[in-house]
Amino acid sequence: MLLEKLSNARGVSGNEAEVREILIDTVKSRVDAYRVDSIGNLITFKKARGARRAALKVMLAAHMDEVGLLIVHHDSNGHLRFRKVGGIDDRVLLSKVVLIGKDKIPGVIGVKPIHLLKEKERDEIIDFESMTIDIGAKNKEEAQSAVNIGDYATFATEFATLDSGLAKGKALDDRAGCTVLAEILKRDYPFDLYGVFTVQEEVGLRGARVAAFAVEPDVAFALEGTVCDDSPKKKDVSPTTRLGEGPAITIADRSFIADKRLVDLLIETARENRIPYQIKQPMVGGTDAGRIHITKEGIPSVAVAVPTRYIHTPVSLFDLKDFENTVALMTKALPRLRAFSI
Amino acid sequence: MATAKKATHFPNFDRGGEPAERMHPLKELTKRLTETYGPPGNEQLIREVIREEIKSIADEIRVDALGNLIARKKGSGGAVPRKKVMLAAHMDEIGVIVTHVDEKGFLRFATLGGVRPITLFGHRCRFANGVSGIFGREKKDAKPTDVEMDKLFIDVGAREAKDVPVGVGDAAGFWRDFADLGDRMIAKAMDDRIGCVALIEVMRQLKKSPHDLYFVYTVQEEVGLRGATTSAYGVQPDLALAVDVTDTGDTPESTPMAVALGKGPAIKVKDSGMLAHPAVKELLVNVAQEAKIPYQLEVLVGGTTDAMAMQTTREGVPAGVVSIPTRYVHTPSEMVDMNDVQNAVKLLVNVLSNPIKLD
Secondary structure: OHHHHHHHOOOEOOOOHHHHHHHHHHHOOOOOEEEEOOOOOEEEEEOOOOOOOOOOEEEEEEEOOEOEEEEEEEOOOOOEEEEEEOOOOHHHOOOOEEEEOOOOEEEEEOOOOHHHOOHHHHHOOOOHHHOOEEOOOOOHHHHHHHOOOOOEEEEOOOOEEOOOOEEEEOOHHHHHHHHHHHHHOOOOOOOEEEEEEEOOOOOOOHHHHHHHHHHOOOEEEEEEEEEEOOOOOOOOOOOOOOOOOOOEEOOEOOOOEOOHHHHHHHHHHHHHOOOOOEEOOOOOOOOOHHHHOOOOOOOOEEEEEEEEEOOOOOOEEEEHHHHHHHHHHHHHHHHHHHHOOO | OOOOOOOOOOOOOOOOOOOOOOOOHHHHHHHHHHOOOOOOOOOHHHHHHHHHHHOOOOOEEEEOOOOOEEEEEOOOOOOOOOOEEEEEEEOOOOEEEEEEEOOOOEEEEEEEOOOOHHHOOOOEEEEOOOOEEEEEEOOOOOOOOOOOHHHEEEEOOOOOHHHOOOOOOOEEEEOOOOEEOOOEEEEOOHHHHHHHHHHHHHHHHOOOOOOEEEEEEEOOOOOOOHHHHHHHHHHOOOEEEEEEEEOOOOOOOOOOOOOOOOOOOEEEEEOOOOEOOHHHHHHHHHHHHHOOOOOEEEEOOOOOOHHHHHHOOOOOOOEEEEEEEOEOOOOOOEEEEHHHHHHHHHHHHHHHHOOOOOO
16 A cells, blocks of 8 residues: 555655655656656656647646654764754654664654653653653764764654544655655646655755746646644634545645635535535645745645644544545546636 | 825815815825725735726736736837836735634634734724624633734624625735825725835836836735745846835834835835845935935835845846835834825836936
């Protein structure tokens, strides 16, 4: 299962090779051409097919990178200091198992047992700069021989599907989007399609920036695994998205305001095909579309996402039905772009 | 330069059957533009109003992928060195966007651009479909002075959720009508409809220019200069000028700033996003001095304009800003002095009528 392979693969921003290799193997038979650009984006190309073709260049983007850690220092006792890559809440780090570097050296982000906590420490939030990763090294030298400064660490979470129809794993933001894109590439479309698996989204939409400049599409879609906070709330306020209620369509987030025609196209497609959908709560988060839409003279863009609980943590959850409905919505909506005039 | 009408205290007041004085055309235009709806990403209505004003005086008009309105006035040629000049004023105004409709029909919202909670409570907003609402606040557990964004809501007068005539993702702008105070005017969205007014007026007054001119009415400035980013890339100018509002330091106990209402357009030296190109600043200063147009120099501590995006497009473009001094920026009632607007127009017309040399 591609989703499982991609979720388990390790690819912190700037180090996406493992994910990219899996994707190349998966999609190379589905596309006419592919290349890896200078920053590491995987840019695939499918020629327009069918009788009524449109002179339209469409770009679909999903990012390969995930949030993680970067080793920056060996302590004298053999513990490792680290920095965060991408947005991670310090509170989710403590007591987690991580895998470091190519050799997947296991380590634990250690924490003081409750027996030793002073009364006032129980209320404190520990920041990541006070944490260390313990790989069991006896001293600095032993740690240095196992792990290098600049090695990346990822959470050691194994993907699994649950009986409820949910799936759990790490990095579903945005391996969910990568899997949706790989599925979309199985079919033919009446326009030139560029399926782009981007790098370094989590550190500033950097891969999408150069990919969009090179591809120069007429229309762009960002495919995502997005925030879902649907636990019960005291007040009658909106969750960002709800699990199991279909793909989330972005109208506006912190990075861009979606093209209204594309939003309408998605909503109409969903309604006509009875595919459930939801509007993502406006102004939360950002995606590759934030860079793509202001590339060159501007590119009408929209984002479609699989609602995912607990993103940017060691383990997130999503509903496989939402994943399937996202693929269904996109594959039904894309052919309708034929009539899209800019 | 047209002279401003003598200030009267209540020029629109019904004075017992006398025929109402016709408003100055520039004020009429300001009223029309400021009272039009147009939060970021929702510029379709204001774009059509501006298009209507300029369609007979532009050589070409196009709307780009993001919605920028790009009007070209071809140069008459001849002058050396001839320049391709981009002038930008943004059409969008700050606003809010609905994030949730609760069971009772109250709306929660997020902001589009720099909206501060203190400017909202008790004020009105209006949606694209004309629906008006008022910003209310949760009072329980709050001091009378507390105004926090996540404790504010919009009330559109609905009895329950199903009666609400707008939905999640719909945007609203402030709703206030234009007020004519004589020399001074108050309106919502002076930022930056007054810049649009100035550009329209420059297009009208400019008889002849050796330069190829692109008047760009941009979108989404308030959420990150996004329209200027794409339109500057498309126009690829040799010189870029933004016309936008700037703060003043002339109100009681204000943050010190050497810009005042009525003392002329402000020529930007620096703001928090850019340093004006020294040669562009010099050009504006020299033309103002030669034409005896009052001007002020502007150093703005917080905020920036489309010029920041234009300056860094492609290989870089010499850029500057002509600012209209404005009190109460980013509130529902922003005040400008019409003399400053007219002097800004005069300055730009003088700059564009003559050969431009940037050293």
